[in-house]
Amino acid sequence: MTPASARMDNPSLITVPVPLGERAYDILVGRGLIDTAGARIAALGARAAAIVTDEHVGPLYAAALTASLEAQGLRVSMITLPPGEATKSYASLERVCDAVLAARIERGDLVVALGGGVIGDLAGFAAAVVRRGVRFVQVPTTLLSQVDSSVGGKTGINSRYGKNLVGAFHQPSLVIADTALLDTLPIRERRAGYAEVVKYGLIDDERFFAWCEANWQGVFAGGPERDEAVAQSCRAKAAVVVRDEHETGDRALLNLGHTFGHALEKLTAYDSRRLVHGEGVAIGLSQAFRFSAFLGLCPPADAERVEVHLNAVGLPTRLSQVPGGCGTVDALLDAMAQDKKVKGGALTFILARGIGRSFIAPGIEADQVRTFLTGEISA
């Protein structure tokens, strides 16, 4: 084995800076980073770390992370939650906050999120509110969390009124994306995360979308293409976050595919057996492009190209692919209206004039959505 000190200079390590002034941090991307995570985290100056993880990830990676932290003299405690979206609840928030307090984490100490987006969002929110804010580190273990949820500081839980409706903006102090951890990720989750990778191309980078069409097998297999896809996605997300940290303006572009996607997740009761977030996003991305074409904004060929690529990697693109169905047009509309991208009653969508040419479209009439969805449901 290579000694840890040598591995700190991992030649395959890609650093993506997130230049947010006082809240600036780095995203580190590479294979095998978890073994040196302790030194990198200790360098932040904490004395204790509370690891938050779930029952899938903990048994696989918590021992390595704990050992790496303890080797640096940090006092480590562990909080393990059930896996799944239902964990992003008020009850879990209470459980994590109390466990972090029980671990006597002080203001200079750290919460470490070891898991997918569910753990990252929940642990980040707990870190934001325990003692009115302690620092936290993201160690994302799913493709989705490496390319999306661990970057940008949006944290939160779900309410019965919708996903992510309760939370905080709280930037991590460091993100360590060990791409080797994705080797154990079920293929369905890998696909789901890949939907977010594709999203960055669709938003404003047609070349990256074309790169995805050509290189997706390498991303799934774990070649250097995976590191590159993760790093490029983080660069894209970081650029938007730096422009609009608190989502008052064009950070909303990152919601491409999400107005539809969130509604689907809600209507399937956040039941991951039926639909996981990235699958909702895949259908949502296709719908955003088809809706754009329906409105005459986007060439139908572009909507087609989006769907072909998503299908090629095995992602769903149609409402009919949601197991158990997804309710009526009215139920869909209602779920969208309660989504947080509502301003003064009118619906805001992210639409596209073509691949890599998305834009924020406020004031979309419910009737247009209704007609479009009626066609989608009967398709």
Next chain:
Amino acid sequence: MTPASARMDNPSLITVPVPLGERAYDILVGRGLIDTAGARIAALGARAAAIVTDEHVGPLYAAALTASLEAQGLRVSMITLPPGEATKSYASLERVCDAVLAARIERGDLVVALGGGVIGDLAGFAAAVVRRGVRFVQVPTTLLSQVDSSVGGKTGINSRYGKNLVGAFHQPSLVIADTALLDTLPIRERRAGYAEVVKYGLIDDERFFAWCEANWQGVFAGGPERDEAVAQSCRAKAAVVVRDEHETGDRALLNLGHTFGHALEKLTAYDSRRLVHGEGVAIGLSQAFRFSAFLGLCPPADAERVEVHLNAVGLPTRLSQVPGGCGTVDALLDAMAQDKKVKGGALTFILARGIGRSFIAPGIEADQVRTFLTGEISA
């Protein structure tokens, strides 16, 4: 009745600005302000307001506030919680957040806290996290909340591990302190709030302490002295908050009396029949001065003068005055150690070299506290 427009130029209105840059706001102090609250709140530009109140305050003042808001065309909804410290819980947070979401409060809308510090802390925290932050207005109805908790943006709930251990910094957009509302406040609560007024004199304003000794009857009776005491307290608090918004430095001075006070509240299980916050603070202030004298830092005569004034208004100053007792020295020490003013294991106290000459004293040894408390308990 005077028309609302005339009353907006209330001659007795005192405005205390809190110049926090982007988060700057005004504190308005005066008798009868609730009748014009609607116009002042509507001027913030919201379309809807969710009033959060408790079962004591709601029946007294919610109708007036609602009418005043509705007269300005705002859509108003109401959330009423049980009174008392136990309401600052995770369960109430969930209840308030969900009710605010059910009321379809959007990012430009408002949460309005109508109540004492319990309601203000809870509603402010809910506002901080619903949709990752909506604006809120404080309409404090206790003396304590008018002079302290409604100003400065500290919001939160209690954990089983201690008071206010979970929360957020979230500044209000406006504070409306109608001093006439204090006319219905039970005398015990008036006294409790008065402990915080005295605190400002003790921290760094010997002249204000002397003013209190001379004018306290007017403050209790509701004369112009009350408005003056509230406004002066708000000025003092605002000045500290502006210097140190996120309590990384000398904002901690505001915790004078609170390390002891919080421990007492914890050991009486936050049971307001035994002890309310301001009573804990009154005992804590006396203890801070006696502890300072014990350490040879402060003239015993100053500690004596503090105790005499607090007793004169009917406030407790000794552990023996806590109904049901407050446990052993070890229990007290343990409760203090879990308080959030712990840095790296050492205890931080706010001590004084005399009246108006308090300072932050980090690194106080547990043994010194133990010896002091042993004397206090047997006193």
